[in-house]
Amino acid sequence: MNLTLKIWRQSDANDKGKMVDYKVTEISEHMSFLEMMDVLNEQLINKGEEPVAFDHDCREGICGMCSMFINGEAHGPDRGVTTCQLHMRMFKDGDTITIEPFRAKAFPVIKDLVVDRSAFDRIQHAGGYISVNTSGNTQDANATLISKHAADEAMDAATCIGCGACVASCKNASAMLFVGAKVSQYALLPQGQVEAVDRVKNMVAQMDLEGFGNCTNTGACEVECPKGISLENIARMNREFLSANVKS
Amino acid sequence: MSVLDSKVPKGPLETKWTDYKNHIDLVNPANKRNIDIIVVGTGLAGGSAAATLAELGYNVKTFCYQDSPRRAHSIAAQGGINAAKNYQGDGDSTYRLFYDTVKGGDYRSREANVYRLAEVSANIIDQCVAQGVPFARDYGGLLDNRSFGGVLVSRTFYAKGQTGQQLLLGAYSAMNRQIARGKITPFNRHEMLDVVKIDGKARGIIARNLVTGEIERHSAHAVVIASGGYGNVYFLSTNAMGSNVTASWKIHKKGAFFANPCYTQIHPTCIPRSGDYQSKLTLMSESLRNDGRIWVPKNLEDVKAIREGKKKPTDLSEDERDYYLERRYPAFGNLVPRDVASRAAKERCDAGYGVNATGEAVYLDFAAAIERYGKEQAKIHGINNASADKIYELGAAIVKAKYGNLFQMYEKIVDQDPYKTPMMIYPAVHYTMGGVWVDYNLMTTIPGCYAIGEANFSDHGANRLGASALMQGLADGYFVLPYTIGDYLSNDIRTGKIPTDTPEFDAAEKEVTDRINFFINNKGEHSVDYYHKKLGKIMWDKCGMSRNAEGLKSAIDEISALRKDFWKNVNVPGTTTEYNEQLAKAGRVADFLELGELFAKDALVREESAGGHFREEHQTEEGEAKRLSEFQFVSAWEYKGEPKDAVLHKEELVYENIEVKERSYK
Numbered sequence: 001m002n003l004t005l006k007i008w009r010q011s012d013a014n015d016k017g018k019m020v021d022y023k024v025t026e027i028s029e030h031m032s033f034l035e036m037m038d039v040l041n042e043q044l045i046n047k048g049e050e051p052v053a054f055d056h057d058c059r060e061g062i063c064g065m066c067s068m069f070i071n072g073e074a075h076g077p078d079r080g081v082t083t084c085q086l087h088m089r090m091f092k093d094g095d096t097i098t099i100e101p102f103r104a105k106a107f108p109v110i111k112d113l114v115v116d117r118s119a120f121d122r123i124q125h126a127g128g129y130i131s132v133n134t135s136g137n138t139q140d141a142n143a144t145l146i147s148k149h150a151a152d153e154a155m156d157a158a159t160c161i162g163c164g165a166c167v168a169s170c171k172n173a174s175a176m177l178f179v180g181a182k183v184s185q186y187a188l189l190p191q192g193q194v195e196a197v198d199r200v201k202n203m204v205a206q207m208d209l210e211g212f213g214n215c216t217n218t219g220a221c222e223v224e225c226p227k228g229i230s231l232e233n234i235a236r237m238n239r240e241f242l243s244a245n246v247k248s
Numbered sequence: 249m250s251v252l253d254s255k256v257p258k259g260p261l262e263t264k265w266t267d268y269k270n271h272i273d274l275v276n277p278a279n280k281r282n283i284d285i286i287v288v289g290t291g292l293a294g295g296s297a298a299a300t301l302a303e304l305g306y307n308v309k310t311f312c313y314q315d316s317p318r319r320a321h322s323i324a325a326q327g328g329i330n331a332a333k334n335y336q337g338d339g340d341s342t343y344r345l346f347y348d349t350v351k352g353g354d355y356r357s358r359e360a361n362v363y364r365l366a367e368v369s370a371n372i373i374d375q376c377v378a379q380g381v382p383f384a385r386d387y388g389g390l391l392d393n394r395s396f397g398g399v400l401v402s403r404t405f406y407a408k409g410q411t412g413q414q415l416l417l418g419a420y421s422a423m424n425r426q427i428a429r430g431k432i433t434p435f436n437r438h439e440m441l442d443v444v445k446i447d448g449k450a451r452g453i454i455a456r457n458l459v460t461g462e463i464e465r466h467s468a469h470a471v472v473i474a475s476g477g478y479g480n481v482y483f484l485s486t487n488a489m490g491s492n493v494t495a496s497w498k499i500h501k502k503g504a505f506f507a508n509p510c511y512t513q514i515h516p517t518c519i520p521r522s523g524d525y526q527s528k529l530t531l532m533s534e535s536l537r538n539d540g541r542i543w544v545p546k547n548l549e550d551v552k553a554i555r556e557g558k559k560k561p562t563d564l565s566e567d568e569r570d571y572y573l574e575r576r577y578p579a580f581g582n583l584v585p586r587d588v589a590s591r592a593a594k595e596r597c598d599a600g601y602g603v604n605a606t607g608e609a610v611y612l613d614f615a616a617a618i619e620r621y622g623k624e625q626a627k628i629h630g631i632n633n634a635s636a637d638k639i640y641e642l643g644a645a646i647v648k649a650k651y652g653n654l655f656q657m658y659e660k661i662v663d664q665d666p667y668k669t670p671m672m673i674y675p676a677v678h679y680t681m682g683g684v685w686v687d688y689n690l691m692t693t694i695p696g697c698y699a700i701g702e703a704n705f706s707d708h709g710a711n712r713l714g715a716s717a718l719m720q721g722l723a724d725g726y727f728v729l730p731y732t733i734g735d736y737l738s739n740d741i742r743t744g745k746i747p748t749d750t751p752e753f754d755a756a757e758k759e760v761t762d763r764i765n766f767f768i769n770n771k772g773e774h775s776v777d778y779y780h781k782k783l784g785k786i787m788w789d790k791c792g793m794s795r796n797a798e799g800l801k802s803a804i805d806e807i808s809a810l811r812k813d814f815w816k817n818v819n820v821p822g823t824t825t826e827y828n829e830q831l832a833k834a835g836r837v838a839d840f841l842e843l844g845e846l847f848a849k850d851a852l853v854r855e856e857s858a859g860g861h862f863r864e865e866h867q868t869e870e871g872e873a874k875r876l877s878e879f880q881f882v883s884a885w886e887y888k889g890e891p892k893d894a895v896l897h898k899e900e901l902v903y904e905n906i907e908v909k910e911r912s913y914k
Contacts, residue, residue: 012826030522030663038527038777045775045830050821053829055315057488059528061657062413063319078660085660110459111827118436121316125428129421132378134300134726136368141377142335145389155382155407158414162318191380 001027001093005040007052008100010109017109019098029089033076034059034066036088053112059084061226064161067168068113069100074165074224082163082226102168106175106211117164119210120178126206127199128182130191150188157184159227166221166229172213177221179207180233187240197244204241252505252884252899255687256360261905265364268688269731273738280305282744283737284468286453288440288495290317290423292416292718293701294474296725299422302431304730306737309466310423311435311455313490313832318420321476321488322721325412326533326654328394328404329718331369336393340401342366347906349716352398352585353681353709354859354875355908356511356882358901360688361706368727369719373405375726379418383407396714397534398585398913404715409533409653415718419725438464439832440495441760443471443502443697446752450499450697454753454760458832461825463761465753467746469737470696472729473499474721477680477702479512481840481847482792483784485677486518486531492836493843496684496703504692505884505897507705508682509843510851513712513860514793515678516542516589519661520609529676530661532654534714537582539617539647540671542589543569544601544610554603561603561611561670572596576870580913587711587860587873588913590675594793595871597674604672611670618643618667675793679717681708681860682850685884685899689732690724693884696736700724705882710859764824767834772817776834779814783807783837783844791844795851796864803848804892811841845891850883853896873911880908 002025010017024040031039034056041051057065066083070076076086091097099113107115132138158181166177183200186192192199215234222231257268275283283306287298290312302308312320332345345366350357373391377383383405384392393402407414426432437458444452444467452467478493479485500506517537519530545551546568553559572592574581584592593610596602603609622643626634634642644667648655655666662672684692684699686706692699701721708716790803814837822828857866857873866874882899 028523028525031525032527032661035525035527039525042775042777045819045821048821051830053827057314057319057490058321058324059489060324060486060530062324062410063314063321063488065314065319080656081660085657087660087663089663114827117315121318121424121434121436124421124424127428129425130378130380131425132375132422133303134296134375134422134730136371136375136727138371138374138378141333141373141383142390144377146385147389148385148387151382151385154380155384155414158382158407158417159410161413162316185382186380189380189382191378 291320292721295419357709
C-alpha cells in the first residue's frame, strides 16, 4: 500500500517544531508500524535527509519504550497493543496517517517523536518499592499465604509497562492510571502493607510536583492502555490516599 | 601455557561457596561509602547488582541506553525462573538443578559456578516475593510451578507470561529505593563507549549522553558489565533493537578474554519471519511446549496443499501428522532442550516439510491440550455427556488462563487465531551462552572489571535450559557479585576518589571522540542497517543452527571484507551533538562486525558438536550432536588487533561431581 505520513519534526526541546509530509510506497500489510517507519527512515538516509527520531526497543510490546500518537490515539487505532505491535493491516492503501509525540507538560519533547518520561521514574523513586534488603535470609517464599485472587489482581496492576499512553490520552495529562497501578500492586499484597501510608502520599506528592493533571474520570486512559490497566486502580489509589491522610 | 586461573575454591562442591564466603576479606561499612562502583546495564543482573551494592553502602552509578532501567530486555523474558525449592515434592534438589544445568549445557560449563547458582536459586524466590513480585499462586495461596524443557521436575516459578517483566520491576524497585537514598545515581540514555584502565585495573568508563551527544568521564574503583548478550550480531533475533555487544567488546579490546562466542541459543518457539523488511523476531515462551504438540505433515503432498492454501492443518487426521519430537524422543517428547528442538525443526524443514510460504515453519498445536483440559473440567464440574463444543469451551478457558497473553500476541502478529488453528513456529536466535570470560569471582581478566548475567560465559555451557537466564542474572546480581567484589575492593579502602583528569582518561576519551567524528564525517554510500543486515545474513547462513568448516572459513572472509567496506562506505547522518540513533547504532554495528568474525573463528576451531554449536562433520548416525572429550575446555580469546589474530587460551573443564555422559533425551 501507499501512504502519506504527516509527522511531527522538532530538532530539540527548544525548537518550535512542525508537521512535515512524507510519502511511503509498497508497504506490506504484515509490517508492524515501526517497520514502516524503518522503511521511511532508510529512504530518508539514502536521500541524505535526517531520519525521524522515535523511541523503540523490544518491539514485542513489553518494554514500554515506543510512544507515538497516531491519528489522535496513543499507540494508534488498534486496542491492547503498543505501537510496535500495531500492524499495517489496520490501515488502507492511500491513507494519510498523522504521527505525533506523546504530548504532556511533564513529557517534554527530546527530538521529533522522542519524549522525556523520566517523571515516571521520579514518581517511582518516591515510593514505588518495598523496603527489603537483599540478605539471603528473607523468610521462605511460601511462609506468607497470598490468595490467588489477590495475587492475580496485583499481577494485573503490575502489568503496566510505564509507556505513558494514559498521560498522552488524558485531556488533563493525568498520570493517575500509572500511579494507581503501582500503588495498587503493593496495596493488594501483604508485603506492601507496612509502608502503604507513606507510599501513596509520597508518590502522589511527586506526581503533583511533576506537573501531571488531575483525573476527571473520563476513562480515555483505560481505553488506550496497551495492557488494559483498569480504572479501578485509580479508585483504589484514591481510597488509599484518603485513608492514609485520615490515619496520619 | 594458559594464563587463565578460574580461582575455584578448594574443598567439596557442596561447601565451596560457604567456605569461600567465610574466608574472603570484607570492607567495613564506613569504608564502603568511600568506594565507587560503575554498573553498565540495568537488566536483571545489573539492576539487582546495583541495588544490592548500594544497600551495602557503596556509591553506585548505573548506565543504560534506554530511557529507564525498567526497560532493559530482561523484561521480555516470559516463561519463568527456576529454583530448587522442591515445593512440588517431585524430587527436586540443589544437586538435581545443578545436574540438569550441567547436562543441559552439554558438559561445557564450570561445575563450581553452576553448583553455586543452584545453591542460591531458592533465595532468589524468597527475595523476589519479599519485594512484592506477584508470582502465580494456587488456590491455597502457595506458589505455583510449571515445568520447562530438559528437566523432569516442576521447578519453574512464573508470573503469567511476564515473569521477566515482574522480576525486572522488582530489581528496578530495589534500585528506586537506593536512588531515593542517594546511593545510586542513574545515567539513563547513556552508552558506555570504553573502559579506562589505570595501572592495569579498571578504573572508570567513557560514556556518551545519547540525548546531548556529550562525552563524559566517570571514574570508579570497579566496573561491572551487565549489558547482556550479543544475539543481535545476527541482525534478526529476539533481542531488543538496541541490544548490543559494545560494552563487552570494549573491555575485550582492553584485555578481557572473550569465551565461547560460538555458543548461541536458537530458540525453537518463535514466530516465523514474514518478509525482508522484518526488524526483529518474536519469541513465544517455551512454556507453550508444556501443552502444545509440535508436528509437520507426514506427506509432502499435504505440505504442498497447505502451502497453496488448498488444505488447512486442521484437515489432516492424526495419522497424517508427524509429531517428530514425540517420535524421536519418547522420554522428553515436546519438552526436549531448546537446541535439540530447534535442530529437529530445521531437519524437517530442510527435508521440505515446512508449512508456510518460506518453508521455514512447523506447527505447535493446542487442540489436544484443549480437549484434555476440557474433558477434565467437564468431569470436575460433573457435566456428563458434554458436547464437543462444551469441552472445547471449557478447555480453551484453561489454555487462555495459562497462555492468554501469548496467544493474543501471536494473533496480533500473524492474524490467525491459535485457539482454532495450530500456531506456526520456527527457531530464532535468542540467547548467547558465550560471553566475557570470568573466574569464580565473576571477575574478567582485567582486575576490577566484572561481567555478570548474560554478558559472561560461565553457567550455561553450550546450551541454556529454559527459565535459567533469569535465575543466573539475579543470582549474580543479588547473591554472588556483592560478596566477591568486596574481596577485591578491600584493597581499595585507602585509594580515595579516582581522578578523571589523567592521561588514561584523556587517551580513552580521544579514542571515543575520534571514532564518533569519523562516522559523522565519512559521508559514505550505505546506511548502518545495510551492513547490519548483510552481517546478519552471513551469520545466519554460515554460523547458524548448523555449521561446517567450509562455511565458517568463507564466513570469516566475508565478514572481514564487509568490515573493510563498512569503514570505507558507511553513511551516518546528523551531527555528534544531538540525539542521533544512527550514530549510536554505527558504533554497535562496528563492534558486531569484529565479534562476528571471532565467532566464526571460534566455531571453526571447535571441531565437535556441543549444545547450540552443531558441526555437521560431528554428528551421530541419527543426526545427534557428537561431543568430543578433547574439546572439554572453555575457549577464551585474547584480543590482539584483528579478530583473525586473536589468541586462544584454554580453561580445561573438570567434572568431579558429575559423570560426563552422552546427553540423551530419548
